[in-house]
Amino acid sequence: METEKQEQFEQTLRDWPRLESERRIELFRALPLDEAENLIDCMNINDQAELLATMNVSERRSWLRYLDLDDIADILLELPKEEADEWLGLLDARTHDKVSALLAYAEDDAGGLMNPSFARVRPTMTVEAAINYLHIQAQENISLEHVYVLDSDQQLIGEVSLGALLAANNNDLITELAEKDVVTCTEYMDQEEVGTLFSRFGLTAMPVVDVQGRMIGLITADDVIDVIQEEATEDVQKYGGMEALDESYLRTSISELIKKRVGWLIMLLIGEMLTTFAMAGFENELNRVWYLAIFIPLIISSGGNSGSQASTLVIRAMAMGEVKLRDWFQVFKRELGAGTAMGLILGVIGMMRVLLGEFFLNGVYGNLYLHLAYTIAISVAGVVLLGCLAGSTLPFILRLFRFDPASASAPFVATFVDVTGLLVYLTVARLLIIPNVL
Amino acid sequence: METEKQEQFEQTLRDWPRLESERRIELFRALPLDEAENLIDCMNINDQAELLATMNVSERRSWLRYLDLDDIADILLELPKEEADEWLGLLDARTHDKVSALLAYAEDDAGGLMNPSFARVRPTMTVEAAINYLHIQAQENISLEHVYVLDSDQQLIGEVSLGALLAANNNDLITELAEKDVVTCTEYMDQEEVGTLFSRFGLTAMPVVDVQGRMIGLITADDVIDVIQEEATEDVQKYGGMEALDESYLRTSISELIKKRVGWLIMLLIGEMLTTFAMAGFENELNRVWYLAIFIPLIISSGGNSGSQASTLVIRAMAMGEVKLRDWFQVFKRELGAGTAMGLILGVIGMMRVLLGEFFLNGVYGNLYLHLAYTIAISVAGVVLLGCLAGSTLPFILRLFRFDPASASAPFVATFVDVTGLLVYLTVARLLIIPNVL
Numbered sequence: 119m120e121t122e123k124q125e126q127f128e129q130t131l132r133d134w135p136r137l138e139s140e141r142r143i144e145l146f147r148a149l150p151l152d153e154a155e156n157l158i159d160c161m162n163i164n165d166q167a168e169l170l171a172t173m174n175v176s177e178r179r180s181w182l183r184y185l186d187l188d189d190i191a192d193i194l195l196e197l198p199k200e201e202a203d204e205w206l207g208l209l210d211a212r213t214h215d216k217v218s219a220l221l222a223y224a225e226d227d228a229g230g231l232m233n234p235s236f237a238r239v240r241p242t243m244t245v246e247a248a249i250n251y252l253h254i255q256a257q258e259n260i261s262l263e264h265v266y267v268l269d270s271d272q273q274l275i276g277e278v279s280l281g282a283l284l285a286a287n288n289n290d291l292i293t294e295l296a297e298k299d300v301v302t303c304t305e306y307m308d309q310e311e312v313g314t315l316f317s318r319f320g321l322t323a324m325p326v327v328d329v330q331g332r333m334i335g336l337i338t339a340d341d342v343i344d345v346i347q348e349e350a351t352e353d354v355q356k357y358g359g360m361e362a363l364d365e366s367y368l369r370t371s372i373s374e375l376i377k378k379r380v381g382w383l384i385m386l387l388i389g390e391m392l393t394t395f396a397m398a399g400f401e402n403e404l405n406r407v408w409y410l411a412i413f414i415p416l417i418i419s420s421g422g423n424s425g426s427q428a429s430t431l432v433i434r435a436m437a438m439g440e441v442k443l444r445d446w447f448q449v450f451k452r453e454l455g456a457g458t459a460m461g462l463i464l465g466v467i468g469m470m471r472v473l474l475g476e477f478f479l480n481g482v483y484g485n486l487y488l489h490l491a492y493t494i495a496i497s498v499a500g501v502v503l504l505g506c507l508a509g510s511t512l513p514f515i516l517r518l519f520r521f522d523p524a525s526a527s528a529p530f531v532a533t534f535v536d537v538t539g540l541l542v543y544l545t546v547a548r549l550l551i552i553p554n555v556l
Numbered sequence: 557m558e559t560e561k562q563e564q565f566e567q568t569l570r571d572w573p574r575l576e577s578e579r580r581i582e583l584f585r586a587l588p589l590d591e592a593e594n595l596i597d598c599m600n601i602n603d604q605a606e607l608l609a610t611m612n613v614s615e616r617r618s619w620l621r622y623l624d625l626d627d628i629a630d631i632l633l634e635l636p637k638e639e640a641d642e643w644l645g646l647l648d649a650r651t652h653d654k655v656s657a658l659l660a661y662a663e664d665d666a667g668g669l670m671n672p673s674f675a676r677v678r679p680t681m682t683v684e685a686a687i688n689y690l691h692i693q694a695q696e697n698i699s700l701e702h703v704y705v706l707d708s709d710q711q712l713i714g715e716v717s718l719g720a721l722l723a724a725n726n727n728d729l730i731t732e733l734a735e736k737d738v739v740t741c742t743e744y745m746d747q748e749e750v751g752t753l754f755s756r757f758g759l760t761a762m763p764v765v766d767v768q769g770r771m772i773g774l775i776t777a778d779d780v781i782d783v784i785q786e787e788a789t790e791d792v793q794k795y796g797g798m799e800a801l802d803e804s805y806l807r808t809s810i811s812e813l814i815k816k817r818v819g820w821l822i823m824l825l826i827g828e829m830l831t832t833f834a835m836a837g838f839e840n841e842l843n844r845v846w847y848l849a850i851f852i853p854l855i856i857s858s859g860g861n862s863g864s865q866a867s868t869l870v871i872r873a874m875a876m877g878e879v880k881l882r883d884w885f886q887v888f889k890r891e892l893g894a895g896t897a898m899g900l901i902l903g904v905i906g907m908m909r910v911l912l913g914e915f916f917l918n919g920v921y922g923n924l925y926l927h928l929a930y931t932i933a934i935s936v937a938g939v940v941l942l943g944c945l946a947g948s949t950l951p952f953i954l955r956l957f958r959f960d961p962a963s964a965s966a967p968f969v970a971t972f973v974d975v976t977g978l979l980v981y982l983t984v985a986r987l988l989i990i991p992n993v994l
Contacts, residue, residue, distance in 0.1 A: 124739060124740070128753075128756070131756055132877060132880070135878055136883075152737065156737065156757075159757070159758055160756055160757050160758060249722065252719075252722055253722050253723060255719075256717075256718075256719035256720070256722050256723040257723050259719065260719070261717070261719060262717065262718045262719040262722070263701045263702070263717075263718075263760065264701070279699070279700065279701075280694075280700045280701075280718050281690075281693075281694035281697065281698070281699060281700040282694070284687065284690055284691050284694050284700070285691060285694040285695050299590065299594065301562060302562070313781075316778070316781055317778075317781045317782055317785050318566070318569055318598055319594075319597075319598050320597055320598060320778040320779075320781075320782070321778060322701065322760060322776060322777050322778050338760055338777075339760050339776075339777030339778060339780075339781060340754070340758040340759060340760050340777060341758075342777075342781065343751075343754055343755045343758075343777060343780065343781060343784065344755055344758070346781060346784050346785065346788075347755050347784065347876065350784075350788035350792075351872055351876065353792070354788075354791070354792060354795065354868055354871075354872045355868060355869065355872065357792065357795060357796070357868060357966075358795070358864050358865050358867070358868025358869065358966065359861055359864050359865055359868075359966075360865045360868075360869075363869075366873065366876070366878045367869050367870070367872075367873040367878060367879065367887075368873070368878060368879060368883065368886065368887075372890055372893045372894050372897075375890065375894045376894050376897050376898055379862075379865050379894065379898060380897075380898045380901055380902075382861070382865075383858070383861055383862060383865075383898055383902055383940070384901070384902065384905060386857070386858075386861050387854070387857075387858055387861075387902055387905060387906070387936075388905075390853060390854050390857045390858070391854060391909055393850075393853040393854060393857075394850045394851060394853075394854055394909065394913070397849065397850045397853075398847075398850055401846065401847075404846045404847075404849050404850075405846040408839065408842045408843040408846065409836075409839070409842075410849075411835065411842050411848075411849035411852065412831075412832045412835045412836055412842075413832060414849065414852050414853060415828060415831040415832075415835075415852060415853075415856055415974050415978065416825070416828045416829060416831060416832055418853055419824070419825075419828045419831075419967075419970065419971060419974060420821070420824075420825055420828070422860070422967065422970065423797055423820070423821055423824050423825075423967040423970075423971075424817075424821060426796050426797050426965075426966060426967050427796050427797055427798045427817050427820075427821075429796070430792055430793060430795060430796025430797075430798075431793065431796065431798075431801075431805050432805070433792075434789055434792045434793065434805075435804065435805040435806070438785065438789065438804070439570060440573055440804045440805060440806060441805065441806060442570070445574075445806065448806065449805075449806075452810055452813065455810045456810050456813045456814050456817065459810075459814050459818075460814055460817060460818045460821055463818055463822070464818075464821055464822065464825055467822060467825055467826070468825065471829055471832065475832070498825075502821070527864075528795075528796065528797075528864060528966045528967070529857075529860065529861040529864050529966070532857065532860065532861075532970070533857060533861075536853050536857060540853065
């Protein structure tokens with residue numbers, strides 16, 4: 119479409135999440151049909167469901183008829199049971215059955231992503247017969263972007279490109295033209311895996327087959343792009359130390375926001391309380407050398423930061439399928455190396471902080487400033503290494519016990535390292551400094 | 557392909573990143589041609605480049621001929637100038653020119669993603685003429701999945717589906733069948749934006765047009781899926797408080813890992829040093845009430861955690877285009893509400909920690925335990941709110957100054973909140989507790 123029209127349209131889409139439902143339906147009704155169709159095609163499922171809900175029955179019926187079967191199914195999944203049945207009742211018998219079939223799948227199943235209507239030809243057909251057969255399917259506006267070869271038993275034999283069809287002679291047989299190597303998935307494969315298959319094989323479409331190898335639907339790349347965005351957003355929010363939101367940030371109510379976040383905050387707070395017990399055990403040190411406290415945030419945060427780096431690296435690599443459980447030792451060795459090197463560098467910097475402090479704010483640490491400098495150097499180095507090892511190992515442990523590695527979020531790792539890091543610091547202080555306190 | 561064959565193939569792909577280059581070329585040469593083609597199609601650019609580099613010249617020439625033009629260009633971009641020219645020399649004149657044209661684009665440009673060869677028909681053609689014309693293009697194995705209508709001046713008029721072509725009469729005119737509303741992008745659009753367009757409009761392909769509106773190439777969803785994965789990984793790694801890696805974690809050398817991570821760690825450490833200065837200003841408090849130190853990790857980490865949640869939420873929403881600069885105040889209000897509520901809840905829990913500590917470890921806080929309880933409650937509540945506000949506002953500030961909001965990573969926000977949170981805590985303590993210390 120012309121640039122300005124496209125820009126205006128994109129603007130509407132961007133504003134959409136911020137509009138009240140009354141405003142939305144108003145705006146939608148005002149559009150010319152083709153633009154309205156464009157708009158509803160571009161909405162996410164939540165927004166489609168909400169828009170349809172604000173329509174009157176006849177509007178809703180006609181728009182339900184317009185939408186793809188897989189989209190209708192996704193929308194109905196958003197609704198309470200009774201309402202879903204009611205809307206289902208608005209569909210003609212044939213569509214009704216197909217959609218009900220899709221509804222049987224869990225929301226994250228490949229089956230939920232697939233479109234049950236796709237272009238097909240028989241292996242025994244001649245090119246001419248196949249093209250005539252495709253004519254008919256084209257009139258039922260089934261997309262011909264991808265054409266599959268199915269035998270009389272609906273078994274998937276292969277794929278045939280329209281290019282090959284056009285290039286061939288009228289009485290060549292389809293079976294000779296069919297590309298047999300087709301990547302497929304089953305109806306119950308998790309949608310995240312489907313996304314990985316698409317990116318791994320560079321697919322634009324993938325047939326869904328049942329256990330008998332019968333093709334029952336087609337997943338196209340546009341559906342998968344949404345899935346990948348969704349999954350990435352969920353992961354990112356988990357890394358951030360909260361539950362993933364069901365809707366976009368601005369569309370999520372404040373109470374919902376709190377529900378998704380406060381649980382983790384409380385868990386982390388309770389975990390962090392271990393630090394208070396750890397430190398209570400060092401009353402003597404803290405009591406006699408008050409300035410030990412000054413370096414506590416510096417030291418524990420160094421561990422939290424290196425841990426956050428290690429865990430996000432490993433978690434993402436796991437999500438991308440680059441790192442498997444069996445790679446743990448390899449990862450551990452890498453983090454051992456990197457952590458030691460980075461720990462030494464940061465340790466030296468921490469030590470310099472003490473020495474400079476000594477010379478410029480002269481004498482605040484008394485005659486123990488050298489002991490303190492060593493304590494800080496050793497503690498920072500140790501805690502940074504600790505962060506790398508814990509941050510890289512925790513995702514493996516979660517994976518091992520079938521939890522989502524993404525839950526080993528930066529805050530979770532940081533909390534763990536805070537506790538252990540304090541023990542390192544105060545123990546080193548106990549050994550190096552306290553004996554020299556008169 | 558048959559399940560076991562597909563599984564075995566996927567296994568090879570999964571193992572690939574872990575194989576040495578010698579092993580890779582060995583394994584690749586051992587494969588039958590069709591499987592070798594599958595394998596190289598599924599590799600990422602780095603791996604393709606490395607594999608080609610280990611080949612002898614004649615192997616390299618034939619495989620370069622096999623690859624898509626846009627892939628060849630991406631591969632050459634990975635190489636040092638001289639080598640790239642050398643490889644370019646292996647191509648026939650026509651391919652050579654097309655690839656050189658692609659090389660002119662920056663790696664993140666839409667132009668770099670596009671394939672310059674695509675199926676085209678003229679608006680003035682009859683359906684019959686168009687189909688014959690497509691025959692010829694099909695023989696040059698140009699994909700017919702998407703067919704575009706270009707006038708004699710290469711201006712993009714629209715798109716025509718092969719379905720429509722087959723359904724139409726032989727002497728209908730293409731211009732009547734063309735779907736005019738086609739979403740396009742320019743050659744210099746950033747690839748991240750391209751990804752957003754694909755997911756927003758649910759596209760499977762998008763034409764690239766130059767400033768004169770001439771179609772110069774086609775971007776297909778499979779290329780975009782890779783881009784989206786890539787961009788998500790980069791963002792995640794930045795959230796984790798480091799520079800994004802150029803390669804997969806396991807393929808990145810340890811020295812490279814350190815280079816990408818230690819810089820941020822040093823910056824954060826130096827930032828964290830502000831906490832030592834902040835606390836040095838409270839020598840009197842820390843010296844006289846040693847157990848104030850006990851709660852420091854508890855308090856600053858609460859702020860770090862709520863800040864990490866807020867910043868990841870806002871950063872991801874910005875990346876998805878859901879939140880724009882102008883939404884700052886709306887976001888701020890939401891975080892003010894959520895932060896206050898969550899702060900109060902956590903404050904009460906923190907307070908209970910002190911009271912329980914008092915009753916079970918009896919008397920360690922002397923007669924000031926109530927004052928301490930209030931201090932902790934107020935500080936935790938304040939710091940949690942502070943975290944929400946800082947974490948949600950920092951990405952906007954970075955955006956405002958044209959920095960990548962993703963750099964407002966969890967560790968960055970945590971460091972900021974550590975410093976300010978300490979000032980809150982120790983100030984409250986100074987006001988509530990110290991006056992009552994005899």
